[in-house]
Amino acid sequence: MKSYLFLPGAFLAVVTTVCSIKQNKGYTATDTGSTTTAIAGPAENYATYCAGCHGEKMNAFVDRDWKHGSTLKDLMKSIKTGWPDDGMPAFAKTFSDKETEELAEYILTGIKERKEYDFNDRPTSDIFKSESMTVKLEPVATGIDVPWGMAFLPDRGILVTERGGKLYKVFNKQKQEIKGVPAVVAEGQGGLLDIALHPDFANNQLIYFSYSKPHPDNKRLATTAVMRAKLGRGGLSEQQIIFEALPYAPTRHHYGSRLVFDGKGHLFVSVGERGNEKENPQNTNNNQLGKIHRINDDGSIPADNPIKDKSGKVTSLYTYGNRNPQGLALNPFTGELWENEHGPRGGDEINIMQPGKNYGWPLTSYGINYDGTTITDKTTAQGIIDPQLYWIPSIGPSGMAFVTGHKYKPWKGAVLSGSLRFQYLNLSYLDGNKITKEEKLLKNIGRVRDVRMGPDGYIYVAVEKPAAAIYKLIPVE
Ligand code: HEC
Structure with a gap:
């Protein structure tokens, strides 16, 4: 009797009211x-x-x-x-x-x-139909257990981080390990996480990656850190830690850690609240957890950053009140920074990041505690930026990309978010900044950890084990 629930071949469905779009709540x-x-x-x-x-x-x-x-x-x-x-x-x-x-x-x-x-129950075909177009999945890499982040090299290779602690270069469907990554705390949600190329990579060969860094003196503690290094034939060199979120914490989850360059020389770094919502997300004084940060390409702090600490010193903070932001992307049509983050039970969000603003966690939320108790009865409050969209139940969003170029005309301008929990790729159509409709793509493909637009104009999706793979989405007639 399974068929009445999940029609074979119908790998796509329009999401109805499980999620609610801003201005159309309830x-x-x-x-x-x-x-x-x-x-x-x-x-x-x-x-x-x-x-x-x-x-x-x-x-x-x-x-x-x-x-x-x-x-x-x-x-x-x-x-x-x-x-x-x-x-x-x-x-x-x-x-x-x-x-x-x-x-x-x-x-x-x-x-x-x-x-x-x-x-x-996994899909039995590599052809997926959406309302408006059909795509075929072409695997470009397999055997990377939890591929967390992807970065596209000018030589058409792809750098892929494996959460367990390895960095690979994928080229012509072959993968090769790159030596020189630091020790990571590969426990819980931690490990080797996101990756990005310097905007001038072609000339300076600099790459950036985020990871769960062990405390030098106390093994119990870890934090989200960013390393910059030079990628050469022999692996990485000139490794330098350019960012470390303080304080270190004993938990092993909510590291956040997406990396995005803004095209103006800044690097955005998302950091989760490490499971301590009482201490971290609302504290902007010497606390970098539950925040989005903006730093320069060498780790220094831009003088015009929006948030100062108590002593009046400019900090790396760009936004605060974030829970666990695992998707971050520049909207190529507006230049704004978009984000998705994990809520508690219910209340995952898509947000637009405005400098210096508070995104509410845990003062406002559409979610509740996992044990069913209330966190807050407020979904909105004075001085807090409301989400563009929230999901109930939580889909577990990870990775984010805007559809650009000419290969996916019906999807152009929409924003993609991976779903870890429900194992599909979420497509949110936009009218300006408003999300007007959603579609579930690649249903039951596996836990979607990352999604990117490649420089070749194709969408790439990173899926976790047991069916771990990086797929390229090829439009078919
Ligand atoms: C107009 C929207 C709407 C429609 C249509 C609707 N429901 Fe509901 N339903 C709700 C809402 C909202 C609640 C939550 C009520 C609450 O929280 O007390 C709910 C609650 C329920 C509950 C109780 C859940 C609980 O937590 O105890 C059941 C069972 C249920 N619906 C079944 C159905 C069935 C079966 C149908 C179709 C015949 C249906 N609903 C149609 C909106 C709807």
């Missing part, structure tokens, strides 16, 4: 009618009456903290009487008792099956 009321009669079986009924608010694949029910109970009886009650004050319509007049029961059963089975499906 659920839109559906006219359930008073004389409507239900059509056919539970799958059709679900698709017609429920999917619009709860997601085609029951997204809203996966990992749900059931408010009104999760037994068959509880679900039947919710469906029958609804929760009108909370936006859940009553369907007593729509369905018979039998239809209501079948629908409730269908949802409960679906949730169970979905969990299995998430890990087992």
